[in-house]
Amino acid sequence: MNKTILPRLSTMMFLQFFVWGAWYVTIGNYMGAHGMADLTHWPYTVNPIAAIIAPFFLGMIADRYFATERVLGVLHLLGAAIMFYVPQTTSNSTLFIVMLLAYNLCYMPTLGLTNSLAFHNIQDQERQFPIVRVFGTIGWIAAGLFISYVLVYFVADSLPDTTPLPMYTTAFSSVILGLYSFSLPHTPPPAKGEKTSIRSILGIDAYHYLKSKSFIVFLVSSFLISIPLAAYYNFAPIFVNYTGFERPAATMSLGQVSEVVFMLLMPLFFVRLGVKKMLLLGMGAWVLRYAFFAFSAPESIFWMVITGVILHGICYDFFFVTGQVYVDKKSTAKIRGQAQGFLVFITYGVGMLIGAQIAGEVYNNFLSGAKALTSAQWKSFWLIPCAFAGLIMLFFGLLFKDKVEDLKQE
Numbered sequence: 313m314n315k316t317i318l319p320r321l322s323t324m325m326f327l328q329f330f331v332w333g334a335w336y337v338t339i340g341n342y343m344g345a346h347g348m349a350d351l352t353h354w355p356y357t358v359n360p361i362a363a364i365i366a367p368f369f370l371g372m373i374a375d376r377y378f379a380t381e382r383v384l385g386v387l388h389l390l391g392a393a394i395m396f397y398v399p400q401t402t403s404n405s406t407l408f409i410v411m412l413l414a415y416n417l418c419y420m421p422t423l424g425l426t427n428s429l430a431f432h433n434i435q436d437q438e439r440q441f442p443i444v445r446v447f448g449t450i451g452w453i454a455a456g457l458f459i460s461y462v463l464v465y466f467v468a469d470s471l472p473d474t475t476p477l478p479m480y481t482t483a484f485s486s487v488i489l490g491l492y493s494f495s496l497p498h499t500p501p502p503a504k505g506e507k508t509s510i511r512s513i514l515g516i517d518a519y520h521y522l523k524s525k526s527f528i529v530f531l532v533s534s535f536l537i538s539i540p541l542a543a544y545y546n547f548a549p550i551f552v553n554y555t556g557f558e559r560p561a562a563t564m565s566l567g568q569v570s571e572v573v574f575m576l577l578m579p580l581f582f583v584r585l586g587v588k589k590m591l592l593l594g595m596g597a598w599v600l601r602y603a604f605f606a607f608s609a610p611e612s613i614f615w616m617v618i619t620g621v622i623l624h625g626i627c628y629d630f631f632f633v634t635g636q637v638y639v640d641k642k643s644t645a646k647i648r649g650q651a652q653g654f655l656v657f658i659t660y661g662v663g664m665l666i667g668a669q670i671a672g673e674v675y676n677n678f679l680s681g682a683k684a685l686t687s688a689q690w691k692s693f694w695l696i697p698c699a700f701a702g703l704i705m706l707f708f709g710l711l712f713k714d715k716v717e718d719l720k721q722e
Contacts (some may be wrong), residue, residue, distance in 0.1 A: 313664050317433055317436070317497065318433065318440065318443065318444060318452060318560060320428070320436070320495075320497070321430045321444045322443070322444050322447040323447070324426055324429070324489070324493070324496060324715035325426060325430070325444050325445060325447045325448040325451065325494070326355040326409060326450060326451035326454070327451060327485060327489040327492065328422065328423070328448055328451065328480050328489065329448035329449065329451035329455075329460075329490060330428050330448075330452065330455045330485055330531065330642075331338045331419070331451075331455075331482055331486050331489060331557060332419065332452065332453075332455075332482075333387070333451065333453075333455030333456060333487045333565075333658040334455040334458070334459065334478050334479075334481040334482040334485060335395070335478050335479050335481075335482040335570075336359075336545070337455075337456060337459075337479040337511035337549050337560075337561050337564050337565075338472075338473040338549065338560075339352075339355045339412075339478075339479075339588055340352040340355070340475055340546060340547065340550045341354075341549055341550060341553055341560065342469065342474055342476075342479075343408075344403050344476070344683075344684075345470075345473075345474035346474075348405050348407075348408070349539075349671075349679065350676050350677075350679060351405055351409065352546060352550065352672070353542075353549070353587075353668050353669065353671055353672025353673075353675065353676075353689070354409045354412075354668075355409070355412050356411035356496035356545055356546040356664070356668040356671075356672075357540055357567065357665060357669060357672070358409060358412050358416050358658035359415065359416050359420070359561070359664070359668075360366075360542075360660055360661050360662070360663075360665035360668065361416070361661075361665060362413065362419070362420035362666035363420050363656065363660045363661040363664070364417035364656070364657060364661035364662065364665065365417060365420070366420040366421040366423070369412045371470065374637060377501055378499070378567075379396070379496060379498055379499055379500055379501065380425050380428060380429045380432070380492065380499035381429060381496040381497070381498065381499055382493075383421075383425060383489045384422055384425045384426065384429065384490075384493040384595075384696035385491070385494045386490070387418045387419070387421060387422050387425075387490075388418070388419075388422060388486045388487075388489045388490035388493060389486070389490035389491075390418050391415050391418035391419050391422075391485075391486050391490075392482075392483045392484070392486035392487045392490060394411060394414050394418065395415050395465050395479055395480075395482050395483040396480070396483040396603060397411060398411045398412060398415065398479055399440075399476035399479050399480070400700050402404050402476075406408060409631050410419050411442070416700070417698075420559070424656075425493070426448075428499070429497075429499045429663070430444050430445075432497065432499045433497045434534075436649065440509055442510060442575065442576075445570055445575075446575055446576070449568045449571050449572050449575070450572065450581060452565065453565040453568045453572075453630060454570045455459075455481070455561075455565075455571055456561040456562050456564055456565030456568070457565060458481065458714040459472050459473065459477070459481065459562070460472065460559035460560075460561045460563075461559070461562060462632075463475075463477045463481070463576075464480070464559070471553070471560070472561070473549070473560060473561055476671065478561075482606065488586055490629045493536060493590070510610050518680040519617050522561060524640070524714070525711070525713070526711075526713050526714035527642065527714065528715065529707075529708060529711045529712045530638065530714070531655075531658060531705055533543065533591075533595075533707065533708040533712070534631075534635055534655065534658060534659050534661070534663070535658045535659065535662065535663045535700075536704045536707075537595060537598065537631060537663075537665055537666035537701065537704050538658075538659040538660065538662075538663025538664050538667055539663055539664075539670060539697075539700065540598065540602070540667060540672050540697030540700050540701050541598075541627075541663070541673075541699045542665065542666075542667025542672075543602075543664075543671040543693075543694075544601070544602075544624070544673075544697075544698075544717075545664075545671070546672070547675060548605070548620075548621070548695070549561070551605060551609075551617075551690060551694075552564060552617060553610070554690065555563065555609070555612040555617050555686060556612055556614075556616075557613070557617070563617075563621060566609055566618065566621050566622050567621045567622060567623075567624030567625060568624070569609055569622075569625070570622045570623070570624060570625025570626070571624060571625040571628055571629055573625060573694075574625040574629040574630070575633065576623075578590075578630075578633065578634070579627060581630075582637075586706060587634060587637075587638050587714070588712055590591075590630050590634040590635055591630065591631055591635065591638075591708065591712070592705065592708065592709055593626065594626060594627055594628075594629070594630030594631030594632075595631060595704060595705040595708060596636065596702060596705060597626035597627045597630065598623075598624045598627050598631075598697075598701040598705075599648040599698055599701045599702045599705060600620075601620045601621075601624070601627060601631040601699035602620070602694045602695070602697045602701060603694075603695075603698050604616040604619050604623070605617065605620045605690075605694040606616070606618035606690075606692075606693075606695045606698060607691065608620070608693035609685045609687045609688075609690035609691040609694065610688065610691060611687075632659070635655065636655065639678050640647060669695075674696060676692065678692065702705050
């Protein structure tokens with residue numbers, strides 16, 4: 313294998329998540345500062361809508377007709393053009409949301425494209441892919457630090473989060489990644505000439521081979537836990553800003569710093585704990601995170617807010633990454649791609665879509681025409697996903713029986 317492959321793929325992954333992190337964390341604060349406080353759940357609704365549509369695009373077009381690196385480049389350049397225009401639509405909230413949907417329709421398919429391009433061009437997936445993927449998390453961290461510590465010099469008396477600068481940062485970095493994509497290793501369409509169906513694209517055919525009581529419990533739990541996750545992505549940056557942190561984007565990036573640490577430690581935890589305990593610890597961290605947010609609200613207790621953010625590493629790695637490994641171990645080579653696609657569909661697609669709408673409705677009911685929630689309302693708001701995650705943890709702990717012994721021996 314060419315020695316430059318890993319650095320090139322790592323650069324691709326860094327830019328991929330820098331692009332996403334630059335706008336995703338800050339958009340709620342931007343909308344709140346521009347008269348759209350009651351609509352902040354909509355960006356986190358159009359994102360999973362795009363995640364639901366993405367498998368159709370990948371299965372029907374990208375996988376069968378065009379080289380992966382070319383599709384990746386075109387989508388990022390088109391997304392850049394759209395994101396450059398998004399701030400111009402701020403005065404029209406409907407058009408603003410529609411343009412964010414258009415942008416996400418370009419971006420979300422690229423998550424699968426970068427993964428497939430990386431897997432196609434490395435030789436040892438289990439050893440080399442985590443090295444490449446961790447640069448994506450580093451890219452997300454870098455985006456938060458860039459917004460809080462660099463863009464702050466380009467604004468006067470306001471947070472960079474409340475200006476269009478993060479969106480312009482996304483657009484400029486999308487141009488860079490779009491152009492860079494054309495230099496990546498040639499990756500021909502992996503399913504050229506194959507027959508396809510809606511069932512195979514969504515991964516439903518894979519489910520037919522995997523279904524068992526424990527696997528169904530895992531899928532239901534994954535779907536349900538994605539619902540309170542939407543509350544974190546949508547409202548944690550707003551909450552962090554409310555509690556008085558001067559650089560909310562940088563504060564939120566601490567969750568990704570934690571994610572890097574625990575991702576590197578995961579092989580050790582697999583050996584000692586196994587899949588079920590890993591998944592339970594992940595869900596337990598969700599309960600604890602929302603509890604910290606709830607009980608820190610009345611007094612704005614900074615250490616509790618910070619701890620809640622840092623717990624994101626355990627929440628994400630121990631549940632979602634462990635879940636991806638579990639699905640991979642349960643799958644055969646023939647259905648591996650479909651199975652992973654189905655997991656994305658029910659979590660980042662359907663689960664996050666429902667979660668964004670529920671979280672938005674709950675938030676707006678508390679807001680009731682005011683400009684911001686009070687500390688007591690924030691406490692009540694965070695206790696809802698805390699209790700919901702606790703019930704999911706109990707459901708999973710009682711009903712999941714699959715030990716997956718081969719994972720413990722890795």
